Amino acid sequence: MTKIINGKEFAQKVRALVAKEIEISGLKPGLTVVLVGNDPASEVYVRNKDAAAKEVGINAQTIKLPAEISQAELLTKIDALNKDKKVHGILVQLPLPKHIDEKAVINAISPDKDVDGFHVINAGRAVTGQDALVPCTPLGCIMLLKDALGDLTGLNAVVIGRSNIVGKPMANLLLNENCTVTIAHSKTKDLPKVCAQADILVAAVGKPKMVKANWVKEGAVVIDVGINRGPDGKLCGDVDFEDVSPKTKAITPVPGGVGPMTIACLLKNTLEAAKRLEK
Ligand code: GUN
Numbered sequence: 001m002t003k004i005i006n007g008k009e010f011a012q013k014v015r016a017l018v019a020k021e022i023e024i025s026g027l028k029p030g031l032t033v034v035l036v037g038n039d040p041a042s043e044v045y046v047r048n049k050d051a052a053a054k055e056v057g058i059n060a061q062t063i064k065l066p067a068e069i070s071q072a073e074l075l076t077k078i079d080a081l082n083k084d085k086k087v088h089g090i091l092v093q094l095p096l097p098k099h100i101d102e103k104a105v106i107n108a109i110s111p112d113k114d115v116d117g118f119h120v121i122n123a124g125r126a127v128t129g130q131d132a133l134v135p136c137t138p139l140g141c142i143m144l145l146k147d148a149l150g151d152l153t154g155l156n157a158v159v160i161g162r163s164n165i166v167g168k169p170m171a172n173l174l175l176n177e178n179c180t181v182t183i184a185h186s187k188t189k190d191l192p193k194v195c196a197q198a199d200i201l202v203a204a205v206g207k208p209k210m211v212k213a214n215w216v217k218e219g220a221v222v223i224d225v226g227i228n229r230g231p232d233g234k235l236c237g238d239v240d241f242e243d244v245s246p247k248t249k250a251i252t253p254v255p256g257g258v259g260p261m262t263i264a265c266l267l268k269n270t271l272e273a274a275k276r277l278e279k
Contacts, residue, residue, distance in 0.1 A: 003250040005144055005223075011260035014143070018267045019056040029274035030059040031089040031115065031266075032081050036074065036100070037067030042093045049091070052263045058270055059086065071100045075108050082110040088274035089115035091266070094165075112277055115269040118164065127172055131276075133269050138170035140261025141202060141223050142177065148221055148250040149200075153178040158195050160184045160211070160238070161204035166225055170202055191215070203238035211239040213247055222251040225258050 022029060031053045035046045046062055053060035065074065081090050090113045096102050106114075111121040117135040125132035145152060157179040161167035167183060174181045184194050186205075195201055195215040203211050204225035216222060222245075226238030237254030245251045252258050 002245050002248050003148065004245070005148060005250050005252045005257055007140070007144060007252055007257040008260045010144060010147060011140070011264035014261070014264035015052065015056055015267060018264070018271050021271060022057040025275070027271070027274050027278060028057075028059055028086075029089065029270050030084075030087045031061075031091065031270045032084075032087050033060065033062045034065065034074075034077065034081075034090070034092045035062060036065045036069060036093070037097050039095070042095075046093050049263055049266060053267060053270065056267050058089075058267060067097050069100075071104065074100060074105060078105065078108045082108075082113065087113065088277050089113055089266075089270040091116050113273055115266060115273055117169065117269065123164070123169070126169060129176070133273060134173065135165055135169045136265035136269060137166050137204075137225060137258060137262045138173050139265040139268075140258055141170060141225065142173045143265075144223060144252065144258070144261060145200060145221060146177075152200070155179050155199040156182075156197055157200040157202070158182045158184055158198035159202045159204065160191070160195065161202075161206075161225070163204065166204040170204065170225075174200070174202075205238050207238055208236050209238070209240035209243075211244060213240070213243045216244050216247050218247050219249045220247070222248050223258060224252050224254050227254060227259060 033046050033049055050060045050062045081087050090109045092105055106118045107120055111119045114122050114133050117133040122132045126134055157174040159167050159171045162183050162185045171181045171183045184191055192215040196217050198220055200221050202223045208228035208230045224237035224239040228236055230236040235255050
């Protein structure tokens with residue numbers, strides 16, 4: 001029997017735990033979300049993050065800046081947030097307008113406040129096994145995997161996608177769980193065959209319904225990070241759910257799988273940042 005992983009329900013539990021810990025700790029974690037421009041998808045994401053943070057007792061604020069803002073002005077804003085003692089987490093929503101260098105902006109955020117875990121220092125800490133803030137989506141995926149499988153030691157994990165936001169940190173977290181990890185990508189030879197070796201298959205490519213049943217080993221656990229608009233206009237993942245799910249031990253749906261975990265982990269990271277900064 002295939003288990004459909006309920007990410008929405010699991011995320012709710014994580015959010016409740018964060019809320020409880022904030023309540024009993026007496027901490028007042030502060031999160032500032034920075035939105036540059038008015039990309040409609042980014043506006044929705046930012047609104048959801050802000051609302052979710054407030055719901056668990058995080059002191060959240062959103063700073064909206066015009067698309068024409070210069071990089072220097074944006075860096076000045078970030079510097080002020082770095083110095084603000086009430087702000088424990090800073091998140092700059094991506095993508096940024098083309099005239100702004102994303103890497104420069106991300107690396108201007110204090111690593112201790114980098115609740116996205118994108119700063120080069122956090123990436124380096126994570127890879128070398130030091131305390132780090134870890135990107136929210138991969139963190140959410142690992143939590144779902146451990147809930148579905150328990151110990152991941154020795155399992156073959158294949159991650160499709162090598163982005164800095166999902167693929168690379170995901171592979172690193174799986175390695176930390178003692179998986180044998182393969183990172184596959186658009187240049188991988190015979191991708192279906194590589195994927196069919198996986199006990200754990202994580203798809204993070206952004207291609208609607210790319211992963212088919214013949215790519216998946218019987219009894220594998222499949223985590224679908226994709227959020228795409230299919231030809232029918234409906235939301236769908238990188239995995240062809242109807243085709244693949246009968247073969248799997250467990251699989252995340254889209255929507256309602258990984259997506260809700262990303263926000264829950266942002267709240268967790270904000271609490272974590274506040275705990276470390278106030279220690
Ligand atoms: N844009 C798409 N995903 C993300 C994310 O996880 N964090 C930020 N800051 N921007 C994004």
